[in-house]
Amino acid sequence: MPKKIDLIAAARPNFMKVAPLFHALSAQPWCEVRLVHTGQHYDANMSDAFFADFDLPKPDLHLGIGSGTHAEQTGRTLMAYEQACLADRPDWTIVVGDVNATIACALAASKLHIPVAHLEAGLRSRDRYMPEEINRILTDAIADVLWTPSIDANENLAAEGIAEQRIEFVGNIMLDTFELMRGRIESQGKRDELGLSVREYAVVTLHRPGNVDSPETLETLVEALVRLSTEVTLVFAVHPRTRNRLEQHALLERLQAASGMRLIEPQGYIDFMNLVTGAALTITDSGGMQEETTYLGIPCLTVRPTTERPITVEQGSNRLIGASELLSAAQAVLKGECCYTASRPELWDGQTAGRIVADLARRAGK
Structure with missing residues (x-):
């Protein structure tokens, strides 16, 4: 009998990570894949477009969780996925990344003694004020198999006392998606639609609570972006959370009035990466963009005090900055005053899905 595998997707970053793995597993005769969408991102621009981009089918199961506090999302997902497993028990559950659905589905499966594999395991920011950090630590503690994207992730897990046989270094699945x-x-x-020329603009994404929930920090960022937009065109993909905060604090009009500012809606993966690949610079607080720009060798300024992807700073084109440093750091990049000697970390080669399939087949006895 084929092994039944649940592949969990919840939020935008998950969709781009599960796509290459879904396609790789679906091609295997020894397993059947059930694509489970928890519905943590329920806006069409934030989820449905991503399924279309990656040629993913309609999810086999949609839990319809929606928005809420961290406890509400986690609790509702835990209950809904438990019921799904009781109704149709999988042989394996694969969770991805660090969103609330990651820990919720891992916990539900683990308590039902369903083996759990965590894709993108071992990442640590050392900042427990980030809810994602709590999700990572707890998921790694209970998962049976930990698929890591980089050597430092293996080191983190070993330092936490996790048995070596549970850990498998497979590489970065995000780059499989890019190559796919x-x-x-x-x-x-x-780029053409927006009238942009290659290397003559910067891409901006900001959405984390530490940047957009504080009126003072948000105003500092807006002021820096407005001033920077007089020197280079800025394409700012405005996350719904960020737009709400900008409107709440009467800052949106200031951005709209800046002549060099192009405010756009969140984009599907293909459109967005078309913008990123042509950018001279990216400004973000996203995790994925740190990896993608390292792979592409594009300077990235990450507006965060810590990162769970330190390899992008050590080997890549990423630099951590505070809100007050944004303007000067961006100007330095644009003037060529920063020297980026980016290299691609080991196994960031677009072949991660194949390594995952091989490891899972071995563990499943296939």
């Missing part, structure tokens, strides 16, 4: 979609990304015309 590279042709469509390069042929997409989002």
Whole structure:
């Protein structure tokens, strides 16, 4: 009998990570994949477009969780996924990343004695004020198999006393996604649609609570972006959370009035990566963009005090900055005053899904 595998997707970063693995597993005769969408991102721009981008089918199961506090999302997902497993028990549950659904589904499966594999395991920011850090630590503690994207992740898990046989270094699945979609990304015309020339603009994404929930920090960032937009065109993909905070604190109009500012809605993966690949600079607080820009060798300024992806700073083109440093750091990049000697970390090669399939087949006795 084929092994039944649940592949959990919850939020935008999850969709781009599960896509290459879904396609790789679906091609195997020894397993059947059930794609489970928890519904943590329920806006069409934030989820449905990503399924279309990656040629993913309609989810086999949609839990419809929606928004709420961390406890509400986690609790509702835990209960809903437990019921799904009781109704149709999988042989394996694969969770991805560090969102609330990651720990919720891992916990539900673990308590039902269903083996759990965590894709993108071992990442640590050392900042427990980040809810994602709590999700990572707890998921890694209970998962049976930990698929890591980088050597430092293995070191983190070993330092936490996790048995070596539970850990498998597989590489960075995000870059499988990029290579899977590279042709469509390069042929997409989002840059042309916005009238942008390669290396003559910067891409901005900001959404984390530490940056957008504090009026003072948000105003500092807006002021820096407005001043920077007089020197280079800024393409700012405005997350719904960020837009709400900008409107709440009467800062949105200041951005809209800046002549060099292009405010756009959140984009699907293909459109967004078409913008990123042509950028001279990226400004973000996202985790994924730190990895993608390292792979592409594009300077990235990450507005955060810590990162769970330190390898992008050590080997890549990423630099951590505070809100007050944004303007000067960006100006230095644009003037060529910063020397980036980025290299691709080990196994960041677009072949991670194949290594995962091989490891899971071995562990499943196939």
